[in-house]
Amino acid sequence: MHQEQRRRAQAKLAAHGIERALFANLNSVKWLAGLAPPVQLGPNLFAGGPLLVWYQEGRFTLLAVDTDAAAAEAFGRQPDCAVVSYPGYTIKAPLAGAEHLVTALQQVVAGSAGRDGQVGVEMRDVPAWLMATLQETLPPSTEFIPIDGWLEPLRAVKTEEELDKLRKNFALTDVGHAAARRAVQAGQREIDVWTAIHSAVERAAGCRVPMGNDCIVGHRPANIGGWPLDYEIRPDDAFIVDLSTVWHGYWSDSCATYYPGEPTAQQIAMHRTVSEALAFAISLVRPGAVAQEIDRRVRQFIADAGYPVYPHHTGHGVGVSGHEAPRLVPYSQEVLKEGMVFMLEPAIYLPGETGVRLEDAVLVTSGGAEVLTKHDKSLQRGR
Amino acid sequence: MHQEQRRRAQAKLAAHGIERALFANLNSVKWLAGLAPPVQLGPNLFAGGPLLVWYQEGRFTLLAVDTDAAAAEAFGRQPDCAVVSYPGYTIKAPLAGAEHLVTALQQVVAGSAGRDGQVGVEMRDVPAWLMATLQETLPPSTEFIPIDGWLEPLRAVKTEEELDKLRKNFALTDVGHAAARRAVQAGQREIDVWTAIHSAVERAAGCRVPMGNDCIVGHRPANIGGWPLDYEIRPDDAFIVDLSTVWHGYWSDSCATYYPGEPTAQQIAMHRTVSEALAFAISLVRPGAVAQEIDRRVRQFIADAGYPVYPHHTGHGVGVSGHEAPRLVPYSQEVLKEGMVFMLEPAIYLPGETGVRLEDAVLVTSGGAEVLTKHDKSLQRGR
Numbered sequence: 163m164h165q166e167q168r169r170r171a172q173a174k175l176a177a178h179g180i181e182r183a184l185f186a187n188l189n190s191v192k193w194l195a196g197l198a199p200p201v202q203l204g205p206n207l208f209a210g211g212p213l214l215v216w217y218q219e220g221r222f223t224l225l226a227v228d229t230d231a232a233a234a235e236a237f238g239r240q241p242d243c244a245v246v247s248y249p250g251y252t253i254k255a256p257l258a259g260a261e262h263l264v265t266a267l268q269q270v271v272a273g274s275a276g277r278d279g280q281v282g283v284e285m286r287d288v289p290a291w292l293m294a295t296l297q298e299t300l301p302p303s304t305e306f307i308p309i310d311g312w313l314e315p316l317r318a319v320k321t322e323e324e325l326d327k328l329r330k331n332f333a334l335t336d337v338g339h340a341a342a343r344r345a346v347q348a349g350q351r352e353i354d355v356w357t358a359i360h361s362a363v364e365r366a367a368g369c370r371v372p373m374g375n376d377c378i379v380g381h382r383p384a385n386i387g388g389w390p391l392d393y394e395i396r397p398d399d400a401f402i403v404d405l406s407t408v409w410h411g412y413w414s415d416s417c418a419t420y421y422p423g424e425p426t427a428q429q430i431a432m433h434r435t436v437s438e439a440l441a442f443a444i445s446l447v448r449p450g451a452v453a454q455e456i457d458r459r460v461r462q463f464i465a466d467a468g469y470p471v472y473p474h475h476t477g478h479g480v481g482v483s484g485h486e487a488p489r490l491v492p493y494s495q496e497v498l499k500e501g502m503v504f505m506l507e508p509a510i511y512l513p514g515e516t517g518v519r520l521e522d523a524v525l526v527t528s529g530g531a532e533v534l535t536k537h538d539k540s541l542q543r544g545r
Numbered sequence: 546m547h548q549e550q551r552r553r554a555q556a557k558l559a560a561h562g563i564e565r566a567l568f569a570n571l572n573s574v575k576w577l578a579g580l581a582p583p584v585q586l587g588p589n590l591f592a593g594g595p596l597l598v599w600y601q602e603g604r605f606t607l608l609a610v611d612t613d614a615a616a617a618e619a620f621g622r623q624p625d626c627a628v629v630s631y632p633g634y635t636i637k638a639p640l641a642g643a644e645h646l647v648t649a650l651q652q653v654v655a656g657s658a659g660r661d662g663q664v665g666v667e668m669r670d671v672p673a674w675l676m677a678t679l680q681e682t683l684p685p686s687t688e689f690i691p692i693d694g695w696l697e698p699l700r701a702v703k704t705e706e707e708l709d710k711l712r713k714n715f716a717l718t719d720v721g722h723a724a725a726r727r728a729v730q731a732g733q734r735e736i737d738v739w740t741a742i743h744s745a746v747e748r749a750a751g752c753r754v755p756m757g758n759d760c761i762v763g764h765r766p767a768n769i770g771g772w773p774l775d776y777e778i779r780p781d782d783a784f785i786v787d788l789s790t791v792w793h794g795y796w797s798d799s800c801a802t803y804y805p806g807e808p809t810a811q812q813i814a815m816h817r818t819v820s821e822a823l824a825f826a827i828s829l830v831r832p833g834a835v836a837q838e839i840d841r842r843v844r845q846f847i848a849d850a851g852y853p854v855y856p857h858h859t860g861h862g863v864g865v866s867g868h869e870a871p872r873l874v875p876y877s878q879e880v881l882k883e884g885m886v887f888m889l890e891p892a893i894y895l896p897g898e899t900g901v902r903l904e905d906a907v908l909v910t911s912g913g914a915e916v917l918t919k920h921d922k923s924l925q926r927g928r
Binding site: 200201203211251253254255256260283285286287288289290291292293294308310351353354356357358360361364365367368369370372374389390391392408473474475484485489491492493 | 583584586594634636637638639643666668669670671672673674675676677691693734736737739740741743744747748750751752753755757772773774775791856857858867868872874875876
């Protein structure tokens, strides 16, 4: 369970001479531990602190409030792992989860309290009060090294275990698109399409599935993105459905454009061009290709067809987060490697008129690209 | 827009001689600013940091990444408020939202950099790197005072503006329960009921509505709570539906128990007792009542009826969070005041057999209690 991820993290820290570290970024914790913590709608309802991973000389210890610790049981059974749980919500005494977490962190860190040296810390996510705990527990000579963002590049090449989660997640997203194609009808509202999608995904999964991103009709002012609202679908809309599902902690992404009525000649031409641009983008994917070069050539493809170039990225990685390396953007000199998974999403927008976006996920293989999204992106008149 | 909330916060800080403070707890920010930030499924997708509020001598300044700042425009127009926005996601250069936030915070705080004295900080939520920014920007003689939890007691009595949000939110939750009553049928699954509820709520709201809490049938081992799964509903289930919706940043809560078939004599008796216990609990609510006393008497009511006493709280406040003061629990000596809003949720559980829970929200009025939840909690055979 995510042993390879921990091996990579350990190697990276070791290369900098760091033998101890505190991880607090939720994406880092998910990636190191293989956990899918429940989505919190704000600060922890059950009076705990953030999930933390303390690393020390090859061992990874997860600190979790009691209600989350149950989900981490399998993690704790790994040979290189442990779980330390602390009490959270109770009806017996005023809530003291924060104090219990301090005590738990002190105990976990105390094993190395006699040592000098460097300690890596994700400073952007470790709260100030826990940083103070580290400073008070470890010797004054300890040097704290910010390690924010260190894991993101290590996350770009996916393991077989991650690919399995991602494939299952993309299959769920496909279910959402099939529902969207049925639901996009003139007179329905954006929110009606959204609930049809979300329900289809959760019924297929057999559990709640957090969903990110947007779902939007073509007649909003910018007609690029935004969450679904009360707007009624018009017969001449090009209805952009951009979906991300989160499954076992891993994000998908995807986009298609649906037509509630007979598409106009302009929409047909735009849809064909975007479809060709997407096929072209996929054809450019291979180990050794450079991210900014793919970005540049796909933009050029749209421009050569006589359309304005989309203002967003050509693509982005997905994994424990919805946007990560590799990023297919003008500045990125990142070189593609076998095992990377990312989105490609060329588009044409005519603000105030209409818009078309199509998006697939690809896995970089030795021979090129395997398309992981299987949703139907063809142009079909709605019902 | 939440001016009264800011007045209360200012008075509390002033009573401790504090004229400057940094708030980073999302509940604090929502309460001070009247904002409903979008739910983030993990660390900010658009490369920003947490929402922050810097307080200084009567003025409240919100620091928000560009994508969130638009939602804060109305806040910024208040006479005692300002919004400082910083760049987040871009395709033009490597992401640097974190660095931009540091710069923005330095600028906002710099106005007081020449001053000595105390600065309040929500240490449990301010990340270590922003705490370092404060320490580096302000004089070494500055004393940082932890103010975690200071606002929670101030939040217990709701303003008219908050009551308006809460009433609208409870009306949405009622829509969810009406859908649940229709959807609970033998042969359907928990997740099917859940999607029917969530869809009904979002279609009524005309937008996405985050939902918390649980939805569960009676034949799970503990039959108290948990998120909806693939379990099929049995004819003899007592199906507990516990719903929270989040509307304009404010939480609701609620519970009812539905019967897919003909309820058993035992379920009928239990439902009647819980219904009477809830009515009894509501009858105890008035300004001056003590939380632990209501808790004790409702537990006693269940025990006197010959049933095991529920292991959870008798109730809890709702507002910008789903669980807050006043807490109706054995330890709480909190005195109820006019304007408080809280849940009452007596229950009977027979582990492995069946369970009944009913829950209403009440507003403490001068004359007693106004029930804010209007959902049908009566015992009816399913269809």
